[in-house]
Amino acid sequence: MMATPVRVGVIGLGTVGQGVLRLLHENAAEITRRVGRPVIVTDAATRTPSRARDCKLDGIHLWPDAQRLVAEAEVDILVELIGGTGVARELTLAAIARGKPVVTANKALLAEHGNEIFGAAAAKGGVVAFEAAVAGGIPIIKAIREGLAGNVIDGVAGIINGTCNYILTQMAAKGQSFGDALADAQRLGYAEADPTFDVEGVDAAHKLAILAALAFGMPLAFDAIAVEGITAVTPQDIEIAKVFGYRIKLLGIAKRHGGGVELRVHPTLVPDDALLAKVDGVLNAVVVHGNAVGQVGFYGRGAGGDATASAVVADILDIARALSADTRHAVPALAYQPDALRPLPVVPIRDAPSAFYLRLRVADEAGVLSQITAILAAHDISVEAILQREPRGGEDATIALITSIIPGHRFDDALAEMQKLPFVRAGATRFRVEKFD
Amino acid sequence: MMATPVRVGVIGLGTVGQGVLRLLHENAAEITRRVGRPVIVTDAATRTPSRARDCKLDGIHLWPDAQRLVAEAEVDILVELIGGTGVARELTLAAIARGKPVVTANKALLAEHGNEIFGAAAAKGGVVAFEAAVAGGIPIIKAIREGLAGNVIDGVAGIINGTCNYILTQMAAKGQSFGDALADAQRLGYAEADPTFDVEGVDAAHKLAILAALAFGMPLAFDAIAVEGITAVTPQDIEIAKVFGYRIKLLGIAKRHGGGVELRVHPTLVPDDALLAKVDGVLNAVVVHGNAVGQVGFYGRGAGGDATASAVVADILDIARALSADTRHAVPALAYQPDALRPLPVVPIRDAPSAFYLRLRVADEAGVLSQITAILAAHDISVEAILQREPRGGEDATIALITSIIPGHRFDDALAEMQKLPFVRAGATRFRVEKFD
Missing domain, CATH: 3.30.360.10 (Dihydrodipicolinate Reductase; domain 2)
Incomplete structure (x- = not known):
């Protein structure tokens, strides 16, 4: 997309500031698809420009004086990430006075001076966004x-x-x-x-x-x-x-x-x-x-830098979409601009990797476990947990296990082989296991 | 506020439709403070107008024919709550064609015809909102x-x-x-x-x-x-x-x-x-x-009707705010319109009701427990759980308990009295208990 970029000025290049620069850079393609325009950091203020940082500063105009950035930088959105309640208050009020939307992660500033700041913003019809100020990445x-x-x-x-x-x-x-x-x-x-x-x-x-x-x-x-x-x-x-x-x-x-x-x-x-x-x-x-x-x-x-940056960037994108609106609802229905939706190939579930839970009913015979585990080993499937239970009354014995993460087809192949064993009853039960680490 | 109301037409007065009417009615004062304009249901379509319902229909124009409501009603927002994928699809496409923002809770409709529907909306620059379609009240x-x-x-x-x-x-x-x-x-x-x-x-x-x-x-x-x-x-x-x-x-x-x-x-x-x-x-x-x-x-x-209605109404309010925008960011910073913020008295924590956890160190003597429980009873404090532990080595005995929910000052008074008992050591620990039922 060739649309004019939304220009962002970031005041403060600490952990969160670096996270914001990193995120807008690394996720630029996705962000452009969502917003309909690129969103780029054009200006940043830091008192320590030469310090090593975990983000790229190429092409970014570095200002040693945050006040001057706020007063002069040609940006669409200002992001206040210096913390504290003194200078941050002055910068935020100056940005509002200049008619610039402000994004801040500064809860102390808002808790102590929020009534003044939101009042000033309301008087100017301006925006102060602060998703990052509470509970980091949680929106x-x-x-x-x-x-x-x-x-x-x-x-x-x-x-x-x-x-x-x-x-x-x-x-x-x-x-x-x-x-x-x-x-x-x-x-x-x-x-x-x-x-x-x-x-x-x-x-x-x-x-x-x-x-x-x-x-x-x-x-x-x-x-x-x-x-x-x-x-x-x-x-x-x-x-x-x-x-x-x-x-x-x-x-x-x-x-x-x-x-x-x-x-x-x-x-x-x-x-x-x-x-x-x-x-x-x-x-x-x-x-x-x-x-x-x-x-x-x-x-x-x-x-943390990245989780907090996630919230800061969400605010930047809200404002960017509002600035970009050519319809009355700037947020696209499916999160991405309609012309930016792209079909993605859906992986057949047979190819999706997963750990598996398997429960088999088996005859109560010697050697059952060793033949089942041999089949698993032959398919390069490790067992993470296994349970064998003796029959109760006239029932069959039960073997239940959880595998390591493997492609679905490999599990299916091993299961088909197990089901040919004479002592394995019909009707195996298998479910997928997800860990959410 | 005397601003022009946002007019909503609701198609379908089942559980969710009734919930939406109830919510917009019962929470009207709060909603007006948030949006800056009243949001009212002016029209509704139902094939069973005489059925008893758990919501007020006063002043609402009831249409027996949903198609006609969509084609003719003078509303700002249309809400589709009839379910199914046949008639609902036609109504939704007709609403989009008429340039009306649509809110729907219909996941089957969107899953099966969403590409057509969102495509039609995008072509018209229209809105289809669907917070209620997934996970009910969770935004x-x-x-x-x-x-x-x-x-x-x-x-x-x-x-x-x-x-x-x-x-x-x-x-x-x-x-x-x-x-x-x-x-x-x-x-x-x-x-x-x-x-x-x-x-x-x-x-x-x-x-x-x-x-x-x-x-x-x-x-x-x-x-x-x-x-x-x-x-x-x-x-x-x-x-x-x-x-x-x-x-x-x-x-x-x-x-x-x-x-x-x-x-x-x-x-x-x-x-x-x-x-x-x-x-x-x-x-x-x-x-x-x-x-x-x-x-x-x-x-x-x-x-459930109310949880799903919560999401439907959130979508209605999003659209209402966008329709009402006189600044470039229609959502007020503090959720309510700046002129609708109102100071609220903050209840002193001494008056806030809570259950309390109390841990006391006491001398290992007879009658300790009975004197402590007598003080609690005298202050009309019930005990929900209690634990007494004998001394280990040279230590004092421990009594820990959880009270019923009581005003803070009543607990403070009882504690002050306990601390005067000769066998109670200095340094009681007390924390509040919250149940989140």
Whole structure:
């Protein structure tokens, strides 16, 4: 497609900024098919232009002064990724004043200055997009704002700080103290050298302020949130909670209460069969309760350069599509522009690789298992798990197994051979196995 | 707000149609605040106008002839909820030809005639929206199409038929046969009298065709999907799978494979620690793998009038906002129109009701438990779970308990009283408990 590119200026080339550049570069062909125009980074601001980075800077105009980029760069969209609430606020307000759509991942900025920033944007008819500010790659902002827009939302609760969830998960798995789990998290890069914002719940409260505004149509109310971090959680509490049938998670909770709302961040016992209890490690998860939809849940990576960049780029593409609109609905029905849909060959299921579960009924004879496993070996199929059960009453014996991942036809061939064995009864059962690692 | 209402015509007043009318009526105030204009149903088509319904029809022009509604009604948006692929196809094409945006929940229609329908819409620059066609109330269409648009999507897998998931869940929980679980599902309204489309995997394949088109930018390829239903699953397989550490779920799976794709629906063994394994009953769940975001998961109600209506109304509101746009980005930053944000009183956490977990260290004396439980009783606090542990070595004894749901201040008062008891050591630990029922 030869359409004019959408030009993006990125302020800040840290982990997320590099992820954004990488993503717009590596996924450029797909993105152009979705948007109908290329979306390219033309300008970036960094104070350390010579630092080695994990992204290509070819053809990108590097500005040492972010203010000048905002004031002067010929871009269609500005992306603020420097963090903090001082300079970031000034840059964002300057971009709005210049009439540029802004994308930001900066939850602290929005939680503390969002009313000013969104007010300024509304006054100018401008856009400030912030999918990346809450729960990283999970498209929770769009889900609440648009996907669940028909509901009166009763409440939102979420694991929205990956550092705390990692620490609590490690404490539960290893019986570690908070201090030891924190030290491990710091060593692995999951916690900052000064972890206060995370472990004291401030970061979660920033995000909760944003979620509550979206859910309830209220201004950002960060200062009104009751916040309690995870430093008081002990391995003993985690263990006793388990005895009671609960897991301990740091949750951000916003719920309607009479004509008002409850806004709180605190360690919370969650029943171990609730999906929030099962979200471990650095993953984030959010559940939303709407009066029509009931409970809807979302989980995924809440941090990291690529996952956060996924959300930043989603916002960039939303804006790019709106800028490009030549129909009244800028989002194509099937996600790609109609002229960019391409038939793809569908692989016959016989050729699709999968692990397989197989259950056979066999006569209760000597040598059965060895002949079956010999057939599997002859077809180069490894067995990951196997179970043989003796007959009950007059029944046949059962052999059940799970194979390694193999093409479907190889399994079919081996099964056909097994079914010729005299002691194998008719009617084998086989299902596919998927691991979702 | 006095702005001109957005007028909606609803074709079909079955369960979902009634849900849409109910939702647009009951949530009208919130919806107006989000969209900036009222969104009202002005017209509806039904062949049984006198049937008793669970929604208000006051002021709605009822058309006995859906064709005439499509051809003549003065509406801004048409909603197709009659199901089937014959008349629904004609109505949808007629609406597109008339230049009306269409919202549909009809997965069979889109899977089988989607290429024609989306082609016709693209030729006219028209809109066909279909969030409700896959996974009911879960906003998965929007998530893939927009929220994850920065990713090259590698694969999608989901529990996208609630009937099958209910049957498999019951078989696992009760050891029921497929036939008995199906009969129960029919009795409860979770399965149709003729359950073929569900239990043979056809409905899941309809939805998978839509997900694959969105994920990979390919035309709808329903006929190319390999489909296997759940009728061959036995309680024995479910039990053996459990021994191996797996659950059996009917999954729709679409994944890239070389330059092509795999498209398949079949019973699948899923590791029991994967989130898909934990989604039970009529719930749906979808996981998407993107090259930047990694794995993202979504779960919620996949069927039912209100959950499906939630998705239909979300589509209506998307279109309404686009029709109403007086800025280039029709979706307000904080979900509600800037002039519709309203401060809400934040309830002090002392007044927020919650269940509480409490752990006390106490001297190992007689009568400790009775004095503590007496204080709880005096504050009208019931105990849901309690654990007392004898001292280990020189340590104090531990008492841990979980209370019923009570206002925070009542718990604080009781705790303050307990802490005055001579045998209670300093440093009680208390966390809140949330149930997410």
